[in-house]
Amino acid sequence: MANNTLGYMIIDGSEIMIRGAALVTDTKGFPLDFTRTDPLRPDQLARILYGESFGKYAKEKLILESLIDAVETDPQVWICSDHDILSPLREKSRIKTVLLEESPHVPLDAAGHIETTADPGVFLIQANANGAPMRAEFPSGVRPDEIQQTAALLTEAAATMDILEPFTRLEKALNFLATGVR
Amino acid sequence: MGLRDFFARRIKRHVDVYRIDDFTLEKPEVKKAVSRPDAINIKPSIEIKASRPFNFADIHENTKCSAVKFNFSEKSVNANNYRIKHYVKEDIKTHKYQIAKKIRTWSMLKQMQALPQERGNILKYVRKRPEVSKGEMILACYGPIVEGAVLKLALNKQHGTLLVWYKGGSRQLKAKNVYLIRRLGLGEKPEWRWL
Numbered sequence: 001m002a003n004n005t006l007g008y009m010i011i012d013g014s015e016i017m018i019r020g021a022a023l024v025t026d027t028k029g030f031p032l033d034f035t036r037t038d039p040l041r042p043d044q045l046a047r048i049l050y051g052e053s054f055g056k057y058a059k060e061k062l063i064l065e066s067l068i069d070a071v072e073t074d075p076q077v078w079i080c081s082d083h084d085i086l087s088p089l090r091e092k093s094r095i096k097t098v099l100l101e102e103s104p105h106v107p108l109d110a111a112g113h114i115e116t117t118a119d120p121g122v123f124l125i126q127a128n129a130n131g132a133p134m135r136a137e138f139p140s141g142v143r144p145d146e147i148q149q150t151a152a153l154l155t156e157a158a159a160t161m162d163i164l165e166p167f168t169r170l171e172k173a174l175n176f177l178a179t180g181v182r
Numbered sequence: 183m184g185l186r187d188f189f190a191r192r193i194k195r196h197v198d199v200y201r202i203d204d205f206t207l208e209k210p211e212v213k214k215a216v217s218r219p220d221a222i223n224i225k226p227s228i229e230i231k232a233s234r235p236f237n238f239a240d241i242h243e244n245t246k247c248s249a250v251k252f253n254f255s256e257k258s259v260n261a262n263n264y265r266i267k268h269y270v271k272e273d274i275k276t277h278k279y280q281i282a283k284k285i286r287t288w289s290m291l292k293q294m295q296a297l298p299q300e301r302g303n304i305l306k307y308v309r310k311r312p313e314v315s316k317g318e319m320i321l322a323c324y325g326p327i328v329e330g331a332v333l334k335l336a337l338n339k340q341h342g343t344l345l346v347w348y349k350g351g352s353r354q355l356k357a358k359n360v361y362l363i364r365r366l367g368l369g370e371k372p373e374w375r376w377l
Contacts, residue, residue, distance in 0.1 A: 035288065036288055038288070040282075066287050
């Protein structure tokens with residue numbers, strides 16, 4: 001359990017500017033690795049050439065690959081909050097990957113409990129005893145045993161940290177770097 | 183018919199017939215009015231193979247991303263009515279355009295380690311609330327927090343959240359919840375309690 005690490009991947013941006021950051025923490029949420037990219041500002045020609053596909057290309061090919069290559073401490077599971085990078089993150093990193101979000105559901109029976117939903121590949125995971133279950137989405141084609149292993153890792157980590165909290169820190173850090181305001 | 187003709191028809195049973203050799207009316211001039219417009223074949227050499235209209239979104243959704251190159255000319259050639267008006271004699275130079283393959287990354291671990299973690303009040307989710315003495319009331323609960331690794335705690339009164347700084351390198355992993363408990367009575371201050 002002491003060696004468990006969680007990785008958080010965030011890619012944030014618009015047509016004007018895209019940037020990304022990766023944070024790897026221990027199970028206390030303490031940072032072990034933090035990597036961020038330079039902001040990518042596409043010029044007018046790039047926007048014309050790539051059109052609507054620019055965002056997808058920039059996220060997958062430029063930002064995500066650069067971050068995966070730069071991270072020195074590989075986590076046991078990558079956690080993201082953006083559906084666009086869920087499958088590419090799994091394919092490129094070859095590490096367990098899950099998209100986690102808060103859910104409005106009432107708490108499940110006990111910590112570690114998993115419940116299927118109507119959406120394929122989407123589960124409710126009660127990682128922490130005190131709180132609502134998280135909505136967990138897995139890339140298509142992931143084996144059931146990998147889902148179980150990921151849920152077990154999250155449940156273990158949730159005993160000592162708030163699983164979704166590092167996203168808030170990542171957003172604050174990126175916002176601080178962009179604007180200088182905490 | 184005149185009177186002579188009347189009697190001729192009744193009595194003689196015949197009618198004088200006059201022949202007119204020269205037909206005085208002019209024959210109408212007949213002209214061929216077949217029109218042969220200059221026809222231009224504008225049939226395009228396009229063959230429709232798709233069963234439904236082309237949709238850019240199909241490409242957007244199904245195409246895998248890859249590094250794409252784009253060449254463009256340095257000088258433009260003016261064209262008017264499809265005839266080249268101005269022709270650039272020398273070879274047209276082309277430039278390759280490509281978005282950077284890799285983005286520069288920065289490691290900023292120390293700055294990130296200095297940021298506190300933020301815990302929200304989870305009191306409404308706590309299933310088994312700890313027992314408190316008479317005259318005490320639980321105001322808030324924050325957790326899970328590894329007590330042995332805490333460097334500093336601070337309450338964000340504006341948002342009602344608890345800011346947690348951990349010591350780097352701590353191997354403590356026993357987490358607890360910290361409760362904010364208020365003692366009822368004048369002059370009593372709220373108290374933090376690990377339970």
